[in-house]
Amino acid sequence: MYEKVAVITGATSGIGLETAKDLAQKGYCVVMACRDTEKAAGLAGEIINKSGNEYVRVLPLDMASMQSIRSFSESFSAQYDKLHVLINNAGVFCDKLQKTEDGFEMTMGVNYLGTFLLTRLLLPVIMDTAEARIINIASKAALYGKLKIDEQVFSNKIYGFKAYSTSKLAQILFTIDLAEELKDSGVTVNAVSPGRVATNIWNGSSLLMKIVKPIMMRNSISAQEGARTGVYLAVSPMVEGITGKLFDKEKIMEYNQKCLDEGLRKELMKVSYDAVQFL
Ligand SMILES: NC(=O)c1ccc[n+]([C@@H]2O[C@H](COP(=O)([O-])OP(=O)(O)OC[C@H]3O[C@@H](n4cnc5c(N)ncnc54)[C@H](OP(=O)(O)O)[C@@H]3O)[C@@H](O)[C@H]2O)c1
Numbered sequence: 028m029y030e031k032v033a034v035i036t037g038a039t040s041g042i043g044l045e046t047a048k049d050l051a052q053k054g055y056c057v058v059m060a061c062r063d064t065e066k067a068a069g070l071a072g073e074i075i076n077k078s079g080n081e082y083v084r085v086l087p088l089d090m091a092s093m094q095s096i097r098s099f100s101e102s103f104s105a106q107y108d109k110l111h112v113l114i115n116n117a118g119v120f121c122d123k124l125q126k127t128e129d130g131f132e133m134t135m136g137v138n139y140l141g142t143f144l145l146t147r148l149l150l151p152v153i154m155d156t157a158e159a160r161i162i163n164i165a166s167k168a169a170l171y172g173k174l175k176i177d178e179q180v181f182s183n184k185i186y187g188f189k190a191y192s193t194s195k196l197a198q199i200l201f202t203i204d205l206a207e208e209l210k211d212s213g214v215t216v217n218a219v220s221p222g223r224v225a226t227n228i229w230n231g232s233s234l235l236m237k238i239v240k241p242i243m244m245r246n247s248i249s250a251q252e253g254a255r256t257g258v259y260l261a262v263s264p265m266v267e268g269i270t271g272k273l274f275d276k277e278k279i280m281e282y283n284q285k286c287l288d289e290g291l292r293k294e295l296m297k298v299s300y301d302a303v304q305f306l
Pocket residue numbers: 036037038039040041042043060061062063088089090091092115116117118119137138164165166167220221222223224225226227228229243
């Protein structure tokens with residue numbers, strides 16, 4: 028039997044997959060929250076065989092669909108009464124303009140709004156778990172994000188690094204806001220900059236990706252290495268009670284002024300609730 032339950036979004040590849048392997052090895056019940064359930068089931072089988080931990084499960088989750096996020100949350104909450112570790116890892120870097128099922132720009136929709144809604148919906152079960160940890164896989168790109176709160180904030184016609192950095196800034200603002208909200212609850216919320224990691228996120232046949240990929244691959248680390256700080260935040264007693272921070276290589280990283288802009292953060296939270304129709 029297991030003692031702790033972890034949900035990892037986007038566990039079919041890269042950092043998410045390596046995180047699932049590591050937490051399974053450490054004896055967690057691992058719920059792989061993935062859009063490609065067939066691929067995820069195959070990978071779960073491999074993890075079970077290798078780790079000897081039979082508690083590796085797959086639940087469908089498409090972060091580009093609010094309906095799917097709601098269904099995931101309902102299924103999870105019906106099957107589990109505790110959630111010790113939520114790792115919001117699923118993410119995209121879009122090389123062209125794309126939209127989610129609900130009409131949001133894809134990068135913002137998946138990397139930020141999906142994370143926002145999923146976390147909010149899982150909060151009741153998280154709050155019922157002693158010392159639960161929420162970990163958002165963000166990026167240093169957040170420091171370059173330019174967020175303007177207007178009617179187009181989630182449907183701007185942007186893609187590439189502009190959309191990516193903005194979505195990651197939004198993720199950081201959410202991390203700080205939720206940490207502040209939950210500061211007396213025992214639940215911690217932190218973000219991770221995994222570094223430059225050689226994963227599928229930089230694949231793509233467009234000219235943009237042909238430029239971006241070699242830059243990102245330069246001095247890149249393996250997915251296993253990229254998963255390390257997220258796993259550290261999930262399991263280490265060293266970070267007990269630490270909340271609202273961004274970690275890089277297991278150390279707290281300084282925020283810049285944009286991340287600490289309280290006015291921007293509060294405005295973002297307000298429009299986010301409206302966008303995902305969270306009542
Ligand atoms: N790689 C880096 O250098 C780097 C640097 C900083 C931050 N990060 C962050 O690290 C996280 C993981 O990325 P990675 O580098 O490991 O990339 P990756 O190998 O492409 O993995 C991304 C994961 O997200 C999943 N995903 C994408 N869209 C989804 C959706 N709509 N619904 C559910 N799952 C979805 C993918 O599923 P499929 O297998 O179905 O595509 C995959 O499992 C991301 O948040 C990324 O922004 C990465």
